[in-house]
Amino acid sequence: MKKKVLAALVSAAMVSSLLVGCGSSTGDTAAATAATTAAAAAATSAAATEATAASNDLLTGTEFEGVTAKEAYNFSVIVKSFQSTYWQAAITGMDMAKEELGITYDAQGPNSESDIADQVNMLNSAISAKPAGIALAACDTKSVLDSLQSAKDASIPVVCFDTGVADAPDGSVVATVATDNTAAGSVAADKMYEILKDKIASADGQVRIGEVNQDATALNIQQRGLGFINELIKLVTADGKTVAVAGNEYYVNAAEGANGDEASADVVIEVAVPAQTTVDLCNTEASKIMSKEDTIGIFGSNQTSAEGVLAANNNLGVLNADPSKGMIGIGFDAGSVIKAAITDGTMAGAVTQSPLLMGYYSIYAMTMAANGDKVEDFPMNGYWYDTTNMTDSQIAPNLYD
Amino acid sequence: MKKSKVDLKKLGTQKYIVLIVLIALYIFFCIASKTFRKPTTLISLLDMSFYYVIMAIGVAFPIMTGGVDLSIGTGVICYALFGGTLVRNMGAPVWVGILVAIIFGVGIGLLNGILVAVMNLPPFLATLCTSMITRGLGSMCKATPWPTGQQDGAWFHNIFKITLADNTKIPVGFLIVVAAALIMGYVLNHTRVGRYTLAIGSNKEATMLSGVNVKFYHIMAYVICGLFAGMASIAYASAIPTVQPGTGAGMELDAIGGAIVGGVSTAGGIGTIGGTVFGAYVICLLKVGLPFIGLQAYWQQIITGIILIGAVMIDIVKKRRAQF
CATH class of the missing domain: 3.40.50.2300 (Response regulator)
Structure with a gap:
C-alpha cells in the first residue's frame, strides 16, 4: 500500500514536472516565434x-x-x-x-x-x-x-x-x-593579392594561402572556390612567381594554370573541405591551415566556412586586417559574427552577395x-566590403545579421 | 596463453586499454604533424571535447540500461538555439539562457524516459522521434550567435575557457569535465540511480522482481542524459560562434561512439564513466587529428567507423569469454 502511494506520488510529480517542462518550452517557442x-x-x-x-x-x-x-x-x-x-x-x-x-x-x-x-x-x-x-x-x-x-x-x-x-x-x-560566383570568388582573390602583394614579393621562402570551401558538390561553391583559386594563380604567375594548389582533390584537379609543385612553389594555395557543412568541422579544417607557420592568408568561401575561420581564430589569434601584424582573413556573405570581425579589425573584409x-x-x-x-x-x-564602406547605401542593405 | 588472460583481468576493464590508445594516438599525431603539436591545437581539441565528452557521459546512462538516446545531437543544437534566442533577441540575461537550455534538456530527457520506461517504446524509436522534434523546434529559431567580445553576457565563455589579456587561453572546461566524470562515476558506482541503471541493463525482470521501482530509475537514466545534453549545449555555444538551426544530426553518433569505444556495452549492464570519457576523447582526437595529417574528410569517417567496429568486437569477445 505504502509503495502504491509512493508510486502514485512519484508519477504525479513526474507528470507535473513534465507539464512544467512542456509549458516552459512551448512558452519559449511561442515567444521566440513571436519575436522572430x-x-x-x-x-x-x-x-x-x-x-x-x-x-x-x-x-x-x-x-x-x-x-x-x-x-x-x-x-x-x-x-x-x-x-x-x-x-x-x-x-x-x-x-x-x-x-x-x-x-x-x-x-x-x-x-x-x-x-x-x-x-x-x-x-x-x-x-x-x-x-x-x-x-x-x-x-x-x-x-x-x-x-x-x-x-x-x-x-x-x-x-x-x-x-x-x-x-x-x-x-x-x-x-x-x-x-556570378566565379566573378565573386575572383573579387576575393583580387583583394587578397592586393593586400598581400608586397609580402609575397619579399618572402624568403614558401608562403601559403588557404581556402575553406564547405563542400565540393554545389555549383556555386565550386565556382566561387575555383574563381578564387584561378584568379590568384593568374595574379601570382603574372608577377613571375610559381604557384601550386594542394589539399582537396576536386579543387586541385579543377584548378587551371598552376605552374609549380607543392614542395617548391613560391605560393601554395591549400584548399580544405569538411566532411559536413557545419561551423565546427570548418573550424577544424581552418585550424589545420592557419596553424602552419607559412600561412599568410585564408579565404572562407561562404558564411559557414568564414565563421569556421573565425572560430579557429578564437584559439589561434593570428588574423589581423593589417598584413604586417598577422594573417589576412577574407570572408564571404555577412551575418553578425563576420560583420563584427571586420569592424574590429580581425578580418580584412568580405565579399557579399x-x-x-x-x-x-x-x-x-x-x-x-x-x-x-x-x-x-x-x-x-559580388561586392567587396570592409570597414571603409560597410555603411554605404549600396552595401549596407545586403549585410544581414 | 594463460598469462595473457591474467593480464587482461589485471587490466580490469577496457578503460585502461582506451587510455593507452588515446595517448598512443596523440603521440602519433604529434609525430606525424608539426602543426598538430602547437598548444593552440590542443586548445581547439579541448573546445570540441567539452561538448562531445559531456554528451558521452550523459548518453552512457541510457546505453547502460540497454537503450540509447539519439535525440542528444539535434537536442544540443535546439537547446543552444533557444537559450541564445532568449539572450540575443529577447534581452534575457545569459544565466537565464543557460538555465533554460539546461531545463529544456532535462525536459526532453524526461519525455524520452517516459516514452521508453512507461509507454514501453523501443528506445531507438522513441529517441529518433524526439530527435526529429528537437530538430524541428530548433529550426523555429534563427541562426543565433551567443554574446561575444565586449557584449553583455560574453562572460559565459569563461565557464569553459578563460581568455587573458594577452590572448592566452586557459581551458578551465577541462576541470568541469573531470569534475563531471568524478561525480557521475560516483553516482554510477555508489548510488541507487547508478547501480539500478546497470541492473536494469543486465536484467530488467530480475531487478523489477527484487522490488526496485524500475520505471523511475529507468526514467532517471534518460533525465541524466538530457541534463548533460543541456550542459553540452552551453559548451557548444561557447566554442562555436553561431549555432545554426537544422544542424546537430550526427553529433549524437560521435558521443555514442565515444561511450562504446570506452567499453560501455550496447547490450546494457556494463560500462564505466572513465572509459566513456577516454573513448569520447579518442573520437575527438580523430576528428581533429586526421585533417591535420592531411587525410581528406571522408577518410575521417571511414577510420572512425572502423575503430567503432573494433571496439564493439572487443565487447563481443569479452562477453564470449565470460560465457565459456
Missing part, C-alpha cells in the same frame, strides 16, 4: 516602405521594369535551408516583390543544406501541386535534373536563384537569378514567366 515574426515583419515593412519609394530605382534599366502580374499567381519557393540568415534576407526580398505585384508564394526548405534528398522530395511535391511557377535554390545541382524535366512536362516555369543548374533539361529553367535583391528579382522573373513573357538570365555582382 515581429522582427521579420518590422524588417519587411521597413524594406517595403523603402521599396515603394525606391522600387523604380531597383527595377530601372532591368528587364523587370514595368512588369505587372496578369493574375494573382501562387508560386512555390524552395530554398536550400533556413540554416543561415542569408536565406531569411532572400525571403525579405521576395516579400517586397510580393507586395508590389500582389502575388502569393509558399516558401520551404530542408533542415540543412546537406539534406539533398529532402529537397528533391519537396521539389517533387511542389510540382504535383501545380503552382504558377517555382523558384529553386538547388542544394545539389545534379539531383534536381529529373524533377526539372517533370516540371517542364507539367509546363511549370522554374526560376533558379542563388545557384544555377548547368545541365538543366532544355527549356525547363526559364531564367537564373544568381550571383545581395540575397535580398536576389529574392526580389526572382519573384519578378517568375511573374514574367507566368505572364508568358520571355525572361533573360539575371547575373548579379
Whole structure:
C-alpha cells in the first residue's frame, strides 16, 4: 500500500514536472516565434516602405521594369535551408516583390543544406501541386535534373536563384537569378593579392594561402572556390612567381594554370573541405591551415566556412586586417559574427552577395514567366566590403545579421 | 596463453586499454604533424571535447540500461538555439539562457524516459522521434550567435575557457569535465540511480522482481542524459560562434561512439564513466587529428567507423569469454 502511494506520488510529480517542462518550452517557442515574426515583419515593412519609394530605382534599366502580374499567381519557393540568415534576407526580398505585384508564394526548405534528398522530395511535391511557377535554390545541382524535366512536362516555369543548374533539361529553367560566383570568388582573390602583394614579393621562402570551401558538390561553391583559386594563380604567375594548389582533390584537379609543385612553389594555395557543412568541422579544417607557420592568408568561401575561420581564430589569434601584424582573413556573405570581425579589425573584409535583391528579382522573373513573357538570365555582382564602406547605401542593405 | 588472460583481468576493464590508445594516438599525431603539436591545437581539441565528452557521459546512462538516446545531437543544437534566442533577441540575461537550455534538456530527457520506461517504446524509436522534434523546434529559431567580445553576457565563455589579456587561453572546461566524470562515476558506482541503471541493463525482470521501482530509475537514466545534453549545449555555444538551426544530426553518433569505444556495452549492464570519457576523447582526437595529417574528410569517417567496429568486437569477445 505504502509503495502504491509512493508510486502514485512519484508519477504525479513526474507528470507535473513534465507539464512544467512542456509549458516552459512551448512558452519559449511561442515567444521566440513571436519575436522572430515581429522582427521579420518590422524588417519587411521597413524594406517595403523603402521599396515603394525606391522600387523604380531597383527595377530601372532591368528587364523587370514595368512588369505587372496578369493574375494573382501562387508560386512555390524552395530554398536550400533556413540554416543561415542569408536565406531569411532572400525571403525579405521576395516579400517586397510580393507586395508590389500582389502575388502569393509558399516558401520551404530542408533542415540543412546537406539534406539533398529532402529537397528533391519537396521539389517533387511542389510540382504535383501545380503552382504558377517555382523558384529553386538547388542544394545539389545534379539531383534536381529529373524533377526539372517533370516540371517542364507539367509546363511549370522554374526560376533558379542563388545557384544555377548547368545541365538543366532544355527549356525547363526559364531564367537564373544568381550571383556570378566565379566573378565573386575572383573579387576575393583580387583583394587578397592586393593586400598581400608586397609580402609575397619579399618572402624568403614558401608562403601559403588557404581556402575553406564547405563542400565540393554545389555549383556555386565550386565556382566561387575555383574563381578564387584561378584568379590568384593568374595574379601570382603574372608577377613571375610559381604557384601550386594542394589539399582537396576536386579543387586541385579543377584548378587551371598552376605552374609549380607543392614542395617548391613560391605560393601554395591549400584548399580544405569538411566532411559536413557545419561551423565546427570548418573550424577544424581552418585550424589545420592557419596553424602552419607559412600561412599568410585564408579565404572562407561562404558564411559557414568564414565563421569556421573565425572560430579557429578564437584559439589561434593570428588574423589581423593589417598584413604586417598577422594573417589576412577574407570572408564571404555577412551575418553578425563576420560583420563584427571586420569592424574590429580581425578580418580584412568580405565579399557579399545581395540575397535580398536576389529574392526580389526572382519573384519578378517568375511573374514574367507566368505572364508568358520571355525572361533573360539575371547575373548579379559580388561586392567587396570592409570597414571603409560597410555603411554605404549600396552595401549596407545586403549585410544581414 | 594463460598469462595473457591474467593480464587482461589485471587490466580490469577496457578503460585502461582506451587510455593507452588515446595517448598512443596523440603521440602519433604529434609525430606525424608539426602543426598538430602547437598548444593552440590542443586548445581547439579541448573546445570540441567539452561538448562531445559531456554528451558521452550523459548518453552512457541510457546505453547502460540497454537503450540509447539519439535525440542528444539535434537536442544540443535546439537547446543552444533557444537559450541564445532568449539572450540575443529577447534581452534575457545569459544565466537565464543557460538555465533554460539546461531545463529544456532535462525536459526532453524526461519525455524520452517516459516514452521508453512507461509507454514501453523501443528506445531507438522513441529517441529518433524526439530527435526529429528537437530538430524541428530548433529550426523555429534563427541562426543565433551567443554574446561575444565586449557584449553583455560574453562572460559565459569563461565557464569553459578563460581568455587573458594577452590572448592566452586557459581551458578551465577541462576541470568541469573531470569534475563531471568524478561525480557521475560516483553516482554510477555508489548510488541507487547508478547501480539500478546497470541492473536494469543486465536484467530488467530480475531487478523489477527484487522490488526496485524500475520505471523511475529507468526514467532517471534518460533525465541524466538530457541534463548533460543541456550542459553540452552551453559548451557548444561557447566554442562555436553561431549555432545554426537544422544542424546537430550526427553529433549524437560521435558521443555514442565515444561511450562504446570506452567499453560501455550496447547490450546494457556494463560500462564505466572513465572509459566513456577516454573513448569520447579518442573520437575527438580523430576528428581533429586526421585533417591535420592531411587525410581528406571522408577518410575521417571511414577510420572512425572502423575503430567503432573494433571496439564493439572487443565487447563481443569479452562477453564470449565470460560465457565459456
